[in-house]
Amino acid sequence: MKQSVDREVKRRDEKFVAKTETKIWLEACCEDNPYIAENVYCHGYDILDLMENCNVIEVVFLLYKGELPSLEQREIFEKLFIGLINPGPRHAATRAAMNVGVGKTHPVHLLPIASMVMGGEKAAGEVEAAMRFFRKSYRKPAAQVVAELSLHAGQDWQRPVPGFGQSYGGIDVLSAKLGCYLSGLPGAAEILNWGQEFSQLLAEKSAGWLSTGLAAAVFSDLGLHPKFAGPLYQLIAAPGLIAHGMEMYTKPLTAMPYVKDENYVVENRK
Structure with missing residues (x-):
């Protein structure tokens, strides 16, 4: 058994404020x-x-x-909000919400659980990284960035950079449509427009916009700090997550798939 080591207890030489302040x-x-x-x-x-x-x-x-x-900023922010308001029933965060609902967990826990899944590195966690990618890359010609990626990515274009890539082996068609729509709005600025060109070039690789990249581009043009990106992406998706979870709340457990008997392996160990 190790003997405890006497350590000198030092006083923290830090002055704390008397009360919390906020500019908000x-x-x-x-x-x-x-x-x-x-x-x-x-x-x-x-x-x-x-x-x-x-x-x-x-x-x-x-x-x-x-x-x-401004009017232009409000419009593009609002349209992005609508476009990304529901991740869809195949998204892992939505499935988490549905499982919470069908399992009759208290409804107030539905959104925290689903949002935690939405915070994964391929979801809200990717938006900040995508914003930082834009900061480093948007001053270069989009074609140059694609050419540089081609030297390293090889045949793997599933996630060449944060916010862009493939969905189930192909172009995320819905995100591509949203990108075309958003880039045509008066509020579209240099980063979203650069991202749209970049996405079109990636189409040759069966890749392009992902929803995380779209959010990152709009957030960047609106002047938001990258640290806001993940929580704001979760906020946008929250109504859809709640809706799917509460839809399942009124249904029995059998409304969700379960492992079939033939997929079980029963072993008798003596």
Whole structure:
């Protein structure tokens, strides 16, 4: 048994703030009770004014950016939100939500569980990496980047760079359509347009846009920090995850596939 080693306990020479501060939210308290907010402001905007004059997309943008979007920014952010609002029933995060629902887990746990799966490295976890890829690459001609990848990728174009690649061995057709649509909007800026050209060049390799790349391109053009990318991607997918999970909540366990008897191997070990 190892003897314990006496260690000198040192005092942390750090000064902590007396209270937490935020630039995002201001609560104006009631005169007779400082713990009750009478008015609240989001980056200086009264919440009642925002309710009266803005939609939810504008307020989400305000929360993250500290300013309201232009008309073009609002439109492209809103269209991206709609395009990616549901990962679809074959996505692993959606399957997790469906399993939670059919298993009758308490509904409040549905979204956290599904969002955790959505946070995987090939889902929300990839969006930040895709934004950093754009930062390093968009000043080069798209054809040059494809040529450089060809020297290293060989025949494997499943995931040559974050946000682009193949889906089940071919082009992600829906993401390609969304890319064409979004790049045609007035709010499309240099990174999304570069990504659209890059995706079209990758089509020769049976590859192209993935939804994570689309989100990364739009987030980049909107000026969002890459660290926001993953959580925001999860937020966009949340309504679809909840809908699929709650759809299964009313159904029996037999509504989901299960391993058939012939696939079991029973061994008698003595």
